[in-house]
Amino acid sequence: MLKELVVISGKGGTGKTSIVAALASLLNNKVLADCDVDAADLHLVLQPQILEKKEFWSGKTASINRENCAECGKCLELCRFAAISNDYAIDNIACEGCGVCAYFCPAGAIDLKDNLCGHIFVSRTPHGPMVHARLDIAEENSGKLVSQVRTQARALAYAEKRSAVIVDGPPGTGCPVIASISGASTVLVVTEPTVSGIHDLERVLELARHFRIPAIVCINKWDINPGISASITNKCEQIEARVVGQIPYDGAVTRAQVQGISVLEYDPGSPASLELQKLGKVVESLLNQ
Amino acid sequence: MNIAIASGKGGTGKTTVATNLAFYLQHHAKEDVALLDCDVEEPNCHLFLKSVCLETKKVILPVPSLDPDKCTGCGKCSEICQFAAIACIKGKVLTFPELCHGCGGCILACPAGALSEQEREIGTVETGTSGKIKTVYGQLRVGEAMSPPLIRAVKSHAQNGQINIIDSPPGTSCPVIQAVKGCDFVLLVTEPTPFGLNDLSLAVEMVRVLGLPFAVGINRSTIGDEKVREYCRNEKIPIILEIPEDREIASMYSRGRLVLESLPHYMEKFEKLYLQLKEVIPC
Ligand code: SF4
Ligand code: SF4
Numbered sequence: 001m002l003k004e005l006v007v008i009s010g011k012g013g014t015g016k017t018s019i020v021a022a023l024a025s026l027l028n029n030k031v032l033a034d035c036d037v038d039a040a041d042l043h044l045v046l047q048p049q050i051l052e053k054k055e056f057w058s059g060k061t062a063s064i065n066r067e068n069c070a071e072c073g074k075c076l077e078l079c080r081f082a083a084i085s086n087d088y089a090i091d092n093i094a095c096e097g098c099g100v101c102a103y104f105c106p107a108g109a110i111d112l113k114d115n116l117c118g119h120i121f122v123s124r125t126p127h128g129p130m131v132h133a134r135l136d137i138a139e140e141n142s143g144k145l146v147s148q149v150r151t152q153a154r155a156l157a158y159a160e161k162r163s164a165v166i167v168d169g170p171p172g173t174g175c176p177v178i179a180s181i182s183g184a185s186t187v188l189v190v191t192e193p194t195v196s197g198i199h200d201l202e203r204v205l206e207l208a209r210h211f212r213i214p215a216i217v218c219i220n221k222w223d224i225n226p227g228i229s230a231s232i233t234n235k236c237e238q239i240e241a242r243v244v245g246q247i248p249y250d251g252a253v254t255r256a257q258v259q260g261i262s263v264l265e266y267d268p269g270s271p272a273s274l275e276l277q278k279l280g281k282v283v284e285s286l287l288n289q
Numbered sequence: 290m291n292i293a294i295a296s297g298k299g300g301t302g303k304t305t306v307a308t309n310l311a312f313y314l315q316h317h318a319k320e321d322v323a324l325l326d327c328d329v330e331e332p333n334c335h336l337f338l339k340s341v342c343l344e345t346k347k348v349i350l351p352v353p354s355l356d357p358d359k360c361t362g363c364g365k366c367s368e369i370c371q372f373a374a375i376a377c378i379k380g381k382v383l384t385f386p387e388l389c390h391g392c393g394g395c396i397l398a399c400p401a402g403a404l405s406e407q408e409r410e411i412g413t414v415e416t417g418t419s420g421k422i423k424t425v426y427g428q429l430r431v432g433e434a435m436s437p438p439l440i441r442a443v444k445s446h447a448q449n450g451q452i453n454i455i456d457s458p459p460g461t462s463c464p465v466i467q468a469v470k471g472c473d474f475v476l477l478v479t480e481p482t483p484f485g486l487n488d489l490s491l492a493v494e495m496v497r498v499l500g501l502p503f504a505v506g507i508n509r510s511t512i513g514d515e516k517v518r519e520y521c522r523n524e525k526i527p528i529i530l531e532i533p534e535d536r537e538i539a540s541m542y543s544r545g546r547l548v549l550e551s552l553p554h555y556m557e558k559f560e561k562l563y564l565q566l567k568e569v570i571p572c
Contacts, residue, residue: 013300014300080393094470098392100393100394140462172331173431174330196545197543210432228544254512258483258513
């Protein structure tokens with residue numbers, strides 16, 4: 001059965017993408033997916049060659065046809081998102097596309113138009129196929145785009161008989177994260193030993209529990225604060241979320257990023273690379289179970 | 290006066306800048322300050338400011354509730370809903386409150402008067418203080434996807450006659466737009482790495498779409514390469530803050546402490562930031 005590992009973190013900037021890039025170079029026979037569609041970064045390390053580009057349409061925006069508008073004020077009165085100004089102009093950014101104005105406009109002057117919100121790409125990388133996306137600026141529905149990226153990645157994995165999908169997830173606990181993890185086999189939560197790191201980790205683990213998805217944890221830059229790292233490990237044990245990796249702070253990670261490659265390729269003997277190799281083994285065995 | 294602190298990517302130091310700026314403005318510039326943490330999925334500012342919570346308010350979204358006795362099964366409600374939050378299958382109505390945007394359309398559309406509004410809690414807004422700094426933060430319920438209404442609730446605490454610092458969620462889509470919309474100025478925090486640059490350029494596109502005045506602050510400015518500075522030069526974007534990579538800052542941060550409380554030599558940087566902000570934003 002196809003396994004799907006989703007790498008997430010409560011807070012952004014914990015090193016999620018660097019870890020996914022390392023896993024990409026360590027694990028064989030995988031499909032990669034970048035579901036951080038708001039600020040996709042995986043392409044900066046994996047340098048995909050785009051093979052296919054598809055449009056992503058989602059949601060609607062209202063528009064008023066001024067010629068038919070009788071300025072009766074009905075739409076203004078009904079819109080709950082303050083998207084219509086007193087002179088009957090629609091603020092595209094505030095409009096949620098609920099269509100209430102269009103439905104109730106007595107003059108039939110309002111249309112709902114489909115939005116082109118971004119693109120989905122299927123690419124080749126040195127470490128296997130990759131599905132990624134770009135959400136256009138100020139577009140909503142990143143959750144839906146995330147779902148489509150995952151669906152495409154799974155389809156690709158089936159078609160190419162690959163055994164797993166590794167997903168770089170979005171930060172946070174909201175809509176795009178929920179869309180990234182629902183139905184996944186395992187989540188790998190990347191955290192940092194900081195007060196805010198613990199706080200966010202707890203929320204993300206709660207989210208994983210909420211959706212009944214087994215979670216494992218990796219502490220990045222664990223040596224920045226060994227005391228907090230130890231209490232993270234304790235806490236995780238209590239709730240049965242195993243800490244499977246402790247990556248030390250290592251300047252090679254940033255230097256690799258600047259070069260646009262994973263730290264394992266940049267310097268396989270660096271302290272972070274050595275730990276990542278161990279993490280890779282654990283993940284490999286989990287995915288082969 | 291509303292100043293938003295934003296970034297394309299998370300973890301670039303937004304919270305560090307927001308909390309220390311608030312501290313500086315209150316303690317040294319003697320300004321009236323409120324810190325509104327709009328990163329409602331992962332609010333962290335209060336951890337650093339050690340805010341004392343004075344009030345917790347539930348934020349609710351109105352969702353439809355069905356009176357099955359009145360329902361005729363006509364399906365008008367599911368026809369109007371653009372979010373598949375209400376369905377009428379074989380004359381039976383089902384609601385999916387997690388998908389509902391609270392537009393009220395189904396209730397208006399129902400000819401039988403079978404739908405009314407029910408309150409659904411999506412999170413809380415906590416208001417409090419940290420010394421003289423007013424602190425407000427939203428906390429989205431875990432498992433909840435609808436963050437913009439909660440962000441609007443946090444932002445509604447912005448008051449005239451004081452400096453409202455708005456810590457935004459990461460990204461470039463609906464949550465961050467809710468947070469920065471209507472602000473007088475946006476400070477985009479980034480890092481001098483390819484990730485930082487990629488995400489900064491997305492954030493710049495976003496603030497340009499919104500037509501907001503903005504500048505850049507570079508955190509961990511001594512790591513990485515020169516490309517972020519080059520980009521800012523080419524795009525004529527002022528860089529108004531640079532904080533070097535400093536293990537001591539990382540260590541203070543990890544313990545949930547403010548930089549300015551423990552490393553006072555950074556005061557100068559925030560003073561400079563304040564003076565530059567004063568220049569660009571007419572108070
Ligand atoms: S209130 Fe609007 S979004 Fe919610 S169920 Fe009714 S029509 Fe759909
Ligand atoms: S519109 Fe009213 S009467 Fe018709 S199916 Fe919906 S709830 Fe029932």
